[in-house]
Amino acid sequence: MEKKTINIIKKHLRRAAIAHPAKAEAVRRARRKFRIGAYKNGRDKFKTKFECAQCKCLMEREAIEVDHIKEVGQFDGSWTEYINRLFCSVDNLQVLCRVCHAKKTKKFNEAIHGGKKYL
Numbered sequence: 764m765e766k767k768t769i770n771i772i773k774k775h776l777r778r779a780a781i782a783h784p785a786k787a788e789a790v791r792r793a794r795r796k797f798r799i800g801a802y803k804n805g806r807d808k809f810k811t812k813f814e815c816a817q818c819k820c821l822m823e824r825e826a827i828e829v830d831h832i833k834e835v836g837q838f839d840g841s842w843t844e845y846i847n848r849l850f851c852s853v854d855n856l857q858v859l860c861r862v863c864h865a866k867k868t869k870k871f872n873e874a875i876h877g878g879k880k881y882l
């Protein structure tokens with residue numbers, strides 16, 4: 764199979780993995796709810812934030828990403844293996860802030876590709 768074709772399939776599989784239920788579960792586990800006051804009627808007012816597993820900062824939902832603790836890595840010839848790594852269990856997923864995720868991804872890419880981005 765051509766490298767170009769493999770990259771197209773990988774891109775679409777990664778997009779499909781957004782709907783992986785384990786991903787939503789990882790986000791749920793990182794959710795932190797705070798009481799930030801009360802409404803006029805006396806009911807508690809809450810704010811929800813998400814905790815980065817690395818730096819422990821609390822972020823809005825838009826600022827966090829779900830990371831594969833053990834990276835999905837490269838396609839090694841087996842789509843089944845690749846898909847299993849991509850659609851892994853929640854135990855291999857963690858929520859990271861964008862900064863921590865970018866750092867981890869950069870480090871991983873440098874280790875396996877000498878800094879070149881992989882798909």
Ligand SMILES: [Zn+2]
Nearest residue numbers: 815818860863
């Ligand atoms: Zn972080």
